[in-house]
Amino acid sequence: MSDILRVTGLVKHFGGLAAVDGVSFAVEANQIFAIIGPNGAGKTTTLDLVSGLLTPTAGRIEVLGSDVSAATPAQRCHAGLGRAFQVVQPFPEMTLRENVLVGALFGTPGRTRADAERRADAALELSGLAALADVDAEDLTLMQEKRLEIARALATEPSVLLLDEVMAGLRPAEARDAVALVKRVRDSGVTIVFIEHVMPVVRDLADRVLVMDHGKVVVEGSYAEVTQDARVIEAYLGKEEVA
Amino acid sequence: MSASTRTRRTRPAQFPWDLVGLVLLAVAVAFAPDLLKALFGRASVSYLSIATNALSLSILALSWDVLARTGQLSLAHAAFYGAGAYTTALLARHADVPLWIGIPLGGLAAVVFALLLGAATLRLRGIYFAIATLSAAEVLKAVVHHLPTGIAGGNAGMNVPTLFRPEFIAGQMERWEVAFLRNEAYFYVYATLLCMTVLASILVQRSRLKHAFTAIRTNEEVAGVMGVRPARLKLLAFVLSSVFVGMLGGVEAHRVGSVLPEQSFSVSTTVLALVTPIFGGLYTTLGPIVGALGLSSVQEGLRRVFSDGYLIGYGVVLVLSILFMPRGVVGLVGGLLRRRGKREAGR
Amino acid sequence: MDTTLLVQALVSGVLAAGLYALVSVGLALAIGVIGIVNFAHGEFFMVGAFLAYQLFVTFGIDPVWSLFIVAPALFALGAIIYTSTIRFVLKAPELNQMLLTFGIGIILQNLALLIWGGDPRTIAGITYRGIGYQIGGVSIGLVPLASFVVSLVLVLGLYWMLARTPLGRAMRAVAQNRTGAALVGLEVNRVYLVAFALSALLAGIGGVMIAVIQSPTPVVGFAFTLKAFAIVVVAGLGNIRGILFAALFVAVAESLVATLVPNGDTLRNAVFFAIIFAVLIRRSWRTA
Numbered sequence: 001m002s003d004i005l006r007v008t009g010l011v012k013h014f015g016g017l018a019a020v021d022g023v024s025f026a027v028e029a030n031q032i033f034a035i036i037g038p039n040g041a042g043k044t045t046t047l048d049l050v051s052g053l054l055t056p057t058a059g060r061i062e063v064l065g066s067d068v069s070a071a072t073p074a075q076r077c078h079a080g081l082g083r084a085f086q087v088v089q090p091f092p093e094m095t096l097r098e099n100v101l102v103g104a105l106f107g108t109p110g111r112t113r114a115d116a117e118r119r120a121d122a123a124l125e126l127s128g129l130a131a132l133a134d135v136d137a138e139d140l141t142l143m144q145e146k147r148l149e150i151a152r153a154l155a156t157e158p159s160v161l162l163l164d165e166v167m168a169g170l171r172p173a174e175a176r177d178a179v180a181l182v183k184r185v186r187d188s189g190v191t192i193v194f195i196e197h198v199m200p201v202v203r204d205l206a207d208r209v210l211v212m213d214h215g216k217v218v219v220e221g222s223y224a225e226v227t228q229d230a231r232v233i234e235a236y237l238g239k240e241e242v243a
Numbered sequence: 244m245s246a247s248t249r250t251r252r253t254r255p256a257q258f259p260w261d262l263v264g265l266v267l268l269a270v271a272v273a274f275a276p277d278l279l280k281a282l283f284g285r286a287s288v289s290y291l292s293i294a295t296n297a298l299s300l301s302i303l304a305l306s307w308d309v310l311a312r313t314g315q316l317s318l319a320h321a322a323f324y325g326a327g328a329y330t331t332a333l334l335a336r337h338a339d340v341p342l343w344i345g346i347p348l349g350g351l352a353a354v355v356f357a358l359l360l361g362a363a364t365l366r367l368r369g370i371y372f373a374i375a376t377l378s379a380a381e382v383l384k385a386v387v388h389h390l391p392t393g394i395a396g397g398n399a400g401m402n403v404p405t406l407f408r409p410e411f412i413a414g415q416m417e418r419w420e421v422a423f424l425r426n427e428a429y430f431y432v433y434a435t436l437l438c439m440t441v442l443a444s445i446l447v448q449r450s451r452l453k454h455a456f457t458a459i460r461t462n463e464e465v466a467g468v469m470g471v472r473p474a475r476l477k478l479l480a481f482v483l484s485s486v487f488v489g490m491l492g493g494v495e496a497h498r499v500g501s502v503l504p505e506q507s508f509s510v511s512t513t514v515l516a517l518v519t520p521i522f523g524g525l526y527t528t529l530g531p532i533v534g535a536l537g538l539s540s541v542q543e544g545l546r547r548v549f550s551d552g553y554l555i556g557y558g559v560v561l562v563l564s565i566l567f568m569p570r571g572v573v574g575l576v577g578g579l580l581r582r583r584g585k586r587e588a589g590r
Numbered sequence: 591m592d593t594t595l596l597v598q599a600l601v602s603g604v605l606a607a608g609l610y611a612l613v614s615v616g617l618a619l620a621i622g623v624i625g626i627v628n629f630a631h632g633e634f635f636m637v638g639a640f641l642a643y644q645l646f647v648t649f650g651i652d653p654v655w656s657l658f659i660v661a662p663a664l665f666a667l668g669a670i671i672y673t674s675t676i677r678f679v680l681k682a683p684e685l686n687q688m689l690l691t692f693g694i695g696i697i698l699q700n701l702a703l704l705i706w707g708g709d710p711r712t713i714a715g716i717t718y719r720g721i722g723y724q725i726g727g728v729s730i731g732l733v734p735l736a737s738f739v740v741s742l743v744l745v746l747g748l749y750w751m752l753a754r755t756p757l758g759r760a761m762r763a764v765a766q767n768r769t770g771a772a773l774v775g776l777e778v779n780r781v782y783l784v785a786f787a788l789s790a791l792l793a794g795i796g797g798v799m800i801a802v803i804q805s806p807t808p809v810v811g812f813a814f815t816l817k818a819f820a821i822v823v824v825a826g827l828g829n830i831r832g833i834l835f836a837a838l839f840v841a842v843a844e845s846l847v848a849t850l851v852p853n854g855d856t857l858r859n860a861v862f863f864a865i866i867f868a869v870l871i872r873r874s875w876r877t878a
Contacts, residue, residue, distance in 0.1 A: 094458075379863075
């Protein structure tokens, strides 16, 4: 039972369209697990299904061995799933600390206020936002917003952190910072599942890579394995610009 | 530098303005009737009644604001109010239930209705939520209207006994003092109810609920993913919001002496519940109260100056306030203070 | 069940739907194009009704002709209100917009109460009001029929304008993407102004019709604001095309209940709101 997240036969229909069509994968503890694929492959939908924002048409999702397929997003968060969004969505009326504090207060049930505040400060520290803690979340740069997105998710104390294209829109130097941040998070004991378009980032970070296209899994393996795969080259690398 | 700001923000060592304010409010209302009597004599009877109306509006507005903090813009407050009023009236009429039980049961009836409504509307947002709650309130009004006349009086409503009947003692008091004593007693009941509402609001603002409510209001999905349970907390806000309005309806039924479908479920109750916090300043404890006192004064002043059509002036005040103080009275004053603070800090 | 009664109820419902659609489509225009939830919308309707009444009383102008005076007058009123207030709150929170339009509604309603008082006002002595047709036991009044036809023509005309004319295309462009529309050189503010004024005009025309059909009081406006809101919401915000069907659905249901249920006339409003409530709740729980 070393699989920390296990997804089996996940299906999601929107009307007649199958956005996710029988996806299965398993993530081991302390791995960095990448999901790649062309636009419209169903990657974000998969993450939405895992974190409970969408209800699957069929399939099973287990976190740390317990079935969360029918759970609400909050229950899944309590079970150990953290989520950072592709489109960053801070709570603009709050300061950074308050944003993170929401995750710390509610991410793990039964935590005291003082404990949550310590946890929030630790998450801000780890994400490199400690100096900005009292700034309102509406006046941030994109990089800062992405850091906040990660800090909030971390404050919930997840076992698995789902990251949706955290590198999108970042300049190369910022992307390097972000890669370092993701590694720091993993080293703090959090398993990571991330969606990414930038291939060098996937190469630098991922222990395992899942390739999706048209809602289905094309192949799963190490970075070297999947990039050698003929179907991947055809389905994904062949069509998309590879940096 | 960052360490010092952190300790300042983290430790709740800030001066508890909210609790001190509540105590000041309690003291002020405790002495208000005697003060009014000393200052205005006979005229204090009607002033006390006006003040009671202002307290009533404060309770309504603050209750509405508590629910609005979760992003639920209710247009059902007339229904909470009416449910409380009718429950209290029905209990008084058919079961001779003592008023001190009837009024809390009025609050309970409002809570039951609010929970049903809240559960049904959990998935609705913004204007859809608003219209759904308005519709539910109108349906409840019609149902009450069409209850058999023998039960709830139909269109003609019911009479409700008054809570207080001070006796006239010849030689010891003047005639008008009887009315004063009655109004004074009601004033204290309303003041108590307001203090309870304020306390509930303060407790929300001081606890983790404040953050949860704000999170749900700004982005319910993200809040859920961060472990906040939106459904549960939205229902909790419904309960907190409806209980005081329901009791208010119950008390007011006794004060007015009757309940009527059109009066107890009036859309204008809903409208006042919404307008007042926006005028005063949303999502705070102080704002709705400032709004209620401000709007009551404006309305009373206008009524005295232009007897007919004074509501035109009221509308003008609303329009001007939105155009020139979009964050309400409290937001405007707070902004000015902060700007002055910054200027002084810059010196 | 008496079939004639049923058909009569259906026919009355369909005829009423025209006016409902006309008033609602203006509101939908304000919400869809400008993004303003206009709580004063019904007051435009009320102002239209009382202008028609006053034109009749003072100058003896028949409501049919006063349409041509009321329509531009309401367009102007809408334009004035937009320019003096609405345009300053376009980016404000929804609640502020609601309160602003609410205040405008209070002003208009109480001005009307001051001028005309609270009693119902009837445009007396119009000969065509009594004209009606009997088809197989079902009676159709000329006035409701005419108001239905005029409303339908106006609503379809609006649809055509949105679909085919440069102004309509501009409105749709602005509705879909405010910044984008500004980038391609559309004068967003001008489009908003016209949309808001047009929405007032449509409501005003509806008001002229109600002045003939019923004997309105100045508080009729708010009731119609609520009905229009309900229809807009049932159609789905921003779905201007759906208005016609939503209005039909709501008006027919209302009429059926008023006819079929004993004592139904007073339950009319309750049914109306119960339908809206049920539709909204059902829709919200169906989509996951």
